[in-house]
Amino acid sequence: MHAAHAIVSGMGGLRTAGDLVARLQLNRAMKIDAAKKYVADKLRVSVADLADPVAMREVREDMDIGTLNECPGVSKGIDAKFRIAEILDLEINCVNLFKQRVNFGSQKES
Amino acid sequence: MGKIQTRMGDGRRVELTEAKVRSDLEEGTNDAADRAKVSPLTPDEIEYLFEIHQCTDKAVSVEQGKEVCLTYDSSTTKLKRAHISLSKIQSLQVLERALGADSLELAHIDYSFKPVKPIVVFEQPILEQALLITIPPLLYGAMPNLGLYSQPNGPCPNPMDLLPQGKISEAKASFEAAVELAIKDMVYVGSQMYETGADGINFDTTAAAGDPEFLAALRAVEILRKKYPEMGIEMGMASEFILGLHGDLTYDGVRLAGLYPHDQVKLAQKAGVTIFGPAINIISNRSLPFNLARSITYTKACTEAADIPIHAAVGMGVCGIPLAITPPVDALSRASKAHVEICRLDGL
Numbered sequence: 001m002h003a004a005h006a007i008v009s010g011m012g013g014l015r016t017a018g019d020l021v022a023r024l025q026l027n028r029a030m031k032i033d034a035a036k037k038y039v040a041d042k043l044r045v046s047v048a049d050l051a052d053p054v055a056m057r058e059v060r061e062d063m064d065i066g067t068l069n070e071c072p073g074v075s076k077g078i079d080a081k082f083r084i085a086e087i088l089d090l091e092i093n094c095v096n097l098f099k100q101r102v103n104f105g106s107q108k109e110s
Numbered sequence: 111m112g113k114i115q116t117r118m119g120d121g122r123r124v125e126l127t128e129a130k131v132r133s134d135l136e137e138g139t140n141d142a143a144d145r146a147k148v149s150p151l152t153p154d155e156i157e158y159l160f161e162i163h164q165c166t167d168k169a170v171s172v173e174q175g176k177e178v179c180l181t182y183d184s185s186t187t188k189l190k191r192a193h194i195s196l197s198k199i200q201s202l203q204v205l206e207r208a209l210g211a212d213s214l215e216l217a218h219i220d221y222s223f224k225p226v227k228p229i230v231v232f233e234q235p236i237l238e239q240a241l242l243i244t245i246p247p248l249l250y251g252a253m254p255n256l257g258l259y260s261q262p263n264g265p266c267p268n269p270m271d272l273l274p275q276g277k278i279s280e281a282k283a284s285f286e287a288a289v290e291l292a293i294k295d296m297v298y299v300g301s302q303m304y305e306t307g308a309d310g311i312n313f314d315t316t317a318a319a320g321d322p323e324f325l326a327a328l329r330a331v332e333i334l335r336k337k338y339p340e341m342g343i344e345m346g347m348a349s350e351f352i353l354g355l356h357g358d359l360t361y362d363g364v365r366l367a368g369l370y371p372h373d374q375v376k377l378a379q380k381a382g383v384t385i386f387g388p389a390i391n392i393i394s395n396r397s398l399p400f401n402l403a404r405s406i407t408y409t410k411a412c413t414e415a416a417d418i419p420i421h422a423a424v425g426m427g428v429c430g431i432p433l434a435i436t437p438p439v440d441a442l443s444r445a446s447k448a449h450v451e452i453c454r455l456d457g458l
Contacts, residue, residue, distance in 0.1 A: 001425065004169075006180060006209055007169075009176075009180070009446045013210040013211045014246065015210055018212035018246075021179055025419040026181075026247050026344070026385060027341075031418075031456050032455075093304065093341075097306075
């Protein structure tokens with residue numbers, strides 16, 4: 001059922017920008033059109049590009065925010081989320097906790 | 111007059127005349143409109159639904175550009191139930207990397223807040239590790255499941271034993287005691303998982319035990335929202351109608367018993383929910399055209415009343431998906447497309 005919904009109606013998750021739009025819905029309660037526009041503006045792409053896996057593959061590679069078939073040396077998992085938080089100007093809970101755990105802020109200052 | 115291949119609510123294939131499909135669509139929307147006191151679907155919307163059913167393609171899909179975000183209930187459990195030998199983290203990776211999931215949800219196989227409470231320390235490291243290697247937003251999900259707080263499974267006298275004995279006030283008192291216990295468990299588990307790094311908490315199948323359970327979930331959400339202003343909170347419902355098992359419970363001055371989705375969502379967003387999921391039950395001995403029109407009528411009214419994203423619970427046995435353990439793609443794709451496009455959904 002998951003696969004069928006993803007093909008029929010889903011944005012495509014990591015294949016496209018579905019994960020990014022979902023963050024705006026979940027954490028900022030933004031409706032779908034507003035969330036898509038917000039993400040498109042931040043990524044500097046058109047709204048139509050957001051669900052296009054070819055266009056978004058290039059964007060995700062260029063911005064280094066995680067792709068499906070990861071190459072060595074590119075952002076993966078939590079490091080991709082660090083970049084997503086920065087690019088989308090969004091607080092991501094696990095990113096903030098990671099920074100706290102490694103005392104990221106104070107090390108940078110010293 | 112042509113015949114249309116469709117299904118009954120239990121999934122059984124059936125061939126109906128075009129006139130029967132049209133009359134079932136009309137009957138379905140009028141049934142929902144009468145019950146919820148909302149507008150029925152317009153003639154154009156009925157025609158659109160008819161064309162979706164008339165289409166002989168096995169699967170249909172939304173128009174390009176109308177794609178929406180997907181959230182899940184108990185997604186790791188689904189793979190476990192299929193006896194696929196994967197860990198929870200591997201299951202999340204399959205959803206993320208193979209199934210195009212827009213969001214992820216970690217869950218315990220016993221998908222209720224109460225049984226999660228004693229094992230939360232074992233769930234937290236899994237969540238921590240999953241958060242390190244996945245990218246989409248990751249929720250932790252469970253059901254409020256107020257039934258677990260009644261004897262013999264819980265400490266409260268069972269209202270379903272008390273009510274037949276005419277012990278109405280005792281039954282109500284038992285529900286009220288269960289509400290307080292459930293709130294504690296939901297707030298505890300929700301806090302633990304959020305402080306571990308989850309992007310949000312999903313209260314799934316809410317109000318399965320009627321108005322006391324809906325009250326417990328709303329009050330838990332309210333506490334969590336106050337405690338964690340940035341927390342994502344999804345609330346998926348159990349059915350279209352809040353059963354009045356207690357009958358006198360209110361939230362924000364509104365009586366909970368008898369609420370339909372367009373009123374449920376107003377209380378959910380007031381409490382602090384960021385994504386709401388209406389669930390419309392299938393009537394298994396009626397056709398899918400009837401069920402789909404009925405579900406869309408309720409859901410459309412809910413979307414129109416909402417200021418927050420609506421992710422309809424288009425799962426097995428709800429929102430136009432047949433009550434069958436292996437939902438057929440022809441029925442699923444029609445329900446998915448029709449809900450997204452007519453209701454202007456934000457997600458599923």
